[in-house]
Amino acid sequence: MLTKRIIPCLDVKNGYVVKGIKFKNHEIVGSILDLASKYNEEGADELVFYDIGASTYDGIVSKEWVKQIAELINIPFCVAGGIKNLKDARDILNNGADKISINSPALANPNLIQELANEFGSQCVVVGIDSRYTDNKYIVYSNTGDEKTIKNTQIETKEWIDQVQNLGAGEIVLNCMNKDGVRDGYDINQLNIMLKNCDVPLIASGGAGTKGHFKDVLTKTESSGALAASVFHKDLIKINELKDFLRKNSINIRY
Amino acid sequence: MKIGIVDCGGANLNSIYYSFKRLNIDSFISNSIDELSQMDALVLPGVGSAGKVMDTLSKKNLVSFIKETNKPVLGICIGMQILFDYSEEDNTKCLGLIKGNITKFNKKDVIAVPQMGWNKVECKVDNTLDGYYYFANSYFNKDSDYTVGYTSYGSQFTSIIKKDNLLGCQFHPEKSSNAGEVFLKNFINSI
Numbered sequence: 404m405l406t407k408r409i410i411p412c413l414d415v416k417n418g419y420v421v422k423g424i425k426f427k428n429h430e431i432v433g434s435i436l437d438l439a440s441k442y443n444e445e446g447a448d449e450l451v452f453y454d455i456g457a458s459t460y461d462g463i464v465s466k467e468w469v470k471q472i473a474e475l476i477n478i479p480f481c482v483a484g485g486i487k488n489l490k491d492a493r494d495i496l497n498n499g500a501d502k503i504s505i506n507s508p509a510l511a512n513p514n515l516i517q518e519l520a521n522e523f524g525s526q527c528v529v530v531g532i533d534s535r536y537t538d539n540k541y542i543v544y545s546n547t548g549d550e551k552t553i554k555n556t557q558i559e560t561k562e563w564i565d566q567v568q569n570l571g572a573g574e575i576v577l578n579c580m581n582k583d584g585v586r587d588g589y590d591i592n593q594l595n596i597m598l599k600n601c602d603v604p605l606i607a608s609g610g611a612g613t614k615g616h617f618k619d620v621l622t623k624t625e626s627s628g629a630l631a632a633s634v635f636h637k638d639l640i641k642i643n644e645l646k647d648f649l650r651k652n653s654i655n656i657r658y
Numbered sequence: 659m660k661i662g663i664v665d666c667g668g669a670n671l672n673s674i675y676y677s678f679k680r681l682n683i684d685s686f687i688s689n690s691i692d693e694l695s696q697m698d699a700l701v702l703p704g705v706g707s708a709g710k711v712m713d714t715l716s717k718k719n720l721v722s723f724i725k726e727t728n729k730p731v732l733g734i735c736i737g738m739q740i741l742f743d744y745s746e747e748d749n750t751k752c753l754g755l756i757k758g759n760i761t762k763f764n765k766k767d768v769i770a771v772p773q774m775g776w777n778k779v780e781c782k783v784d785n786t787l788d789g790y791y792y793f794a795n796s797y798f799n800k801d802s803d804y805t806v807g808y809t810s811y812g813s814q815f816t817s818i819i820k821k822d823n824l825l826g827c828q829f830h831p832e833k834s835s836n837a838g839e840v841f842l843k844n845f846i847n848s849i
Contacts, residue, residue, distance in 0.1 A: 405769070405811055406776045406790065443835075448776055474676045479792055479833045496669035499676060501794070501833060523669055524707060526772050526794040573772055573794075604770040625769055657776040657790040 406657045407621045407649070408448040408628030409642060410606060411635040413438055415454050415484075418468055422636055432636055435468050436475055442635070443476045445642035448657055450476070451504065451576075451630060454484035455548060466498045473499020481529055492519055496527060504529035504576065507545040510556055510563075513570060520571025525603075530572040534560040534593065535580040541593060544580060560593075561600055568603055575601060576630060578608040586612030586634065589620035598625050606630050614640060614648045621654050659849060662697030664724070665689040666737070667714040668706035674734065677832035681839065683846060689718045699849045700727065704735025704830055708760065708797070709748025711736055725753055730849050731824050735795060738819060738826030747797050756821055758802040767812030772796040779817045779829065781807045787818070787844065789837035791829035798828060 413420045413435070420438050421429040432438065435452070442450060452472070469482055482495045483504035492503045503523075509516050509530055519528045533547045541560035546552035556563075564575060577597055579590035589610040598605055604627035607620045611631035620629050634640045649656045663674055663685050671687050678685040685701070688694055702724070706714075715721050724731065733741050740752040745760035752760070763771045776790045783806060793809070799816040801808075807818025809828070819826040825845055831838035 404777070405773060405793075406778075408775050470672075473672060474679070477677060477680065477833060477835050477838060479794075479830075493669055497672065499670065499672045501670065501673070524705070525796070526774065527669075574774055602765050602771060604772070604774045627770060627775060 404655050405627075406448070406655045407626075408606070409446075409617070409646060409649075409656070410449045410451055410628050410630040411442045411447050411642070412451040412453055412608075412630050412632045413442075413636075414632070415452050415468065420636075421455070422633070436471055439472050439476050439480075442642060443478055446646050446657070447478065447642050448628065449478060450480040452480060452482050454482060466494050469495055469498040469500050483529075483531060488515070489518055489522055492523065492527075496523060502527050502529050502574070504531050506531035506533065507547075509567065510543065510545045510558070513566060516567055516570035516572055520573070525571050525573035528572050529574045529576060530567040531576045531578060532560065532563060532567075533578045533580050534597075536593070541596070547580065561597060564597055564601055568601070572603060574604045574606065574627075576606045576608050579610060582610030584633070585610065586616075588612065588616045589624075589626075589629065591619060591623050594620065594624040594626055604628070612639075614645050617645060618649060618652050618654065621649065622652070659683060659699075659846070660697045661685040661699050661701060661846075661849075662694040663687045663701045663703055664694065664715075664720065664737075666702065666706060666711040668710065670705050671703055673830075674701060674703050674832045677838070677842060681842060681846065689714070689720065691718075691720065691723050694720075694723065697729065699730040699732070699845075700724070702731065702733040702737030702740065704737050706736055707747055708736060708739060708745035708750040708752065711740055712750050712752060715740075721753065725755060728823055730845070732845050733824070733826035734832070735828060735830055738828055739797060739799065741819070741824060741826055742799055742802070745797060755824060756802055756804055756819060756826075758799050760797045760799055762797050763812065773798075773811045776834075777809050777811060777817075777829070779807045779809050781818065787837075787841060789840075791817070791827070791831065791834040791837055791841070793817075793829045795828060 809817035
């Protein structure tokens, strides 16, 4: 049986892993390679690197760090942030990333999903979706990295999920914005609604605060995995301990 | 020892190159018969679709070279699938080195397509290779005369094949942590 994936997400800026509140006051947490190694050794099933500095550069972004990660670790990893076209994606994949994840650029140009899937295969193409409960509906938001740019797209989340699958997305990361950063549990209700129409793997994001939250999302929904950032970075939860806990609760987890 | 990674097109040929490098093995990415002929073993890497991979191999005149070689060959993911007769993906005639077909997972039988993540491999004979490996595939072979490792996703499918000089795996050993390293070392030791 396929195991459920535990996925730490690391924010990367100017070659370092950083943390900050809503993309402000970034504080360096550590070197990319040190943290990649640490999570790999603790048993992470996959890593996501979110390049938050990417869009602030003009054009050419050094992806040397992607290559260094690929040389170092032997588990799959995904790079998100700043991928706007085939060339950006090819640079990252050629440097050794297994997947690329796109969010706002896909909303601006949905055909980008299809172009990427045709060129590299669906298994490389992840679409990140920021969804928030607004006026009794789940709505997709774009450019959520900065409160000045954040935009209500008026698109209903389930419609967008349909569309990205039809265009060839191989995986969806659903970030439930109402839960983002509050650490009071994944949005089980929303995830179950969205999973009804989802044929590709869906990764739950937003809300992890305790080990019990991971257990809840992996038993009460058919999410393929659970993504989290701050609980791992702040050492509130260690991945090996989390995985032990989940196995004891009869969840299918890799040793 | 030199291992030739056959450039079948597509991005991310470096992952397998880096994993040999971590094991201190020299490997070279190439699509030239002259260069690949000088290698001790060949890898058909796991990127792209069946149609595109077979197209590239035939454009580079590599089809008969791979079919006729006696060198150890490791096929990874799509690189294993093209060893069979036929793939539903892009309606593709494959190398025909192993009798059998490649079909697509049916969404009715499984939780999601593609299968993405870590799944358990159980071997018929050598259980030292049993363990969790990383899979990323929408297509699979159900069973063959040369299947030595099985995995379940909806139902049981082929995860390792072994025939003469050919070794194939549906998973990505280069992304499968320690289990994957052991698998690759086994291949290296067989060369």
